[in-house]
Amino acid sequence: MQYLCTFARMPISLLEHIISQSFVSVKKIEVIVPSEDLQEYIDSFYVFPCCALSDILAYNDGTPMLAFLPTAEDSVELEYNHVISSFNSGWFSTRSFSRMSIRLFGQVPHLLIVRFKPASFYRLLALNARHFNTRPFWNLESVLGDADALLKDMQQCAGSGTKIQLIETYFRGVILAEKNSNRLLDEAIHYIRQHKGTLSIGELKSHLGVNYKWLERNFSEAMGMTPKQYSSLQRFINAYTAFLIQKDLVGVTANSGYSDTNHFIKDFKKYTGETPMQYLHGKYY
DSSP: OEEEEOOOBBHHHHHHHHTTTTTTSSTOOOOOOOOOGGGEEOOOEEEEGGGOOOOOOOOOOOOEEEEEEEEEEEEEEEEEEEEEEEEEEEEEEOOOOOSSSOOOOOOOEEEEEEEEEEHHHHHHTTTHHHHHSSSOBBHHHHSSSSHHHHHHHHOOOOOOHHHHHHHHHHHEEEEEHHHHHHHHHHHHHHHHHHTTTOOHHHHHHHHHHHOHHHHHHHHHHHHHHHHHHHHHHHHHHHHHHHHHHOHHHHHHHHHTOOSSEEEEHHHHHHSSOHHHHHHHHHHHH
């Protein structure tokens, strides 16, 4: 069964009651205050029944908002400027655009909506607020990055209370990661150097216990290059040093993590402007 709901990211009836703090006239709206340790980041949770959508006006007042659908079978179509995009699980938005409509598919009894405190939200997730104001809606992965595990756990829970607990646990982990970011970046650099740039990025993020988007974003901000670029540089530096000592092109290539000698020669020329043999000839002869 399809429910056609013409509201842009948030029903106007819900927004009106959020602003006025008057929930008496819409008795089925459930408001949950976040745990004290998260109130710096999360404004409130709202369980909004879809059956209460009787108006067509839609609006978002500029507050970052996540909307979660109840089950994995539920989906939503969001239309803006005659372009339709489909999402499962939910979506993110932060501002209003005109001529927006949303079509919910499946028997969707309610939406779980999370409103955040803007400055704290963007700082916590290291997001560019201007970037996210360029479009009316985004998928959850654009904001949360590693949302798959969270969404899977939420979709296995029947009650909104348990889902809210999962969301809070997720953001506590993000807060902890933010506080520990310098320590983790120091460990990332050490681990890459320890392995002389030969380990994969998958091995690195597994060792650190972080997702790739977090690693790339924070590493790039701190180092001015991605973890992959830094690993490649470390690999070449170690291979270059070994080659000057051993003068064994094939042996150094094999022991330095390069797929073949051509790859090492390409890197060598990139960094020195010469092939390994040209470089040796100019250096020693």
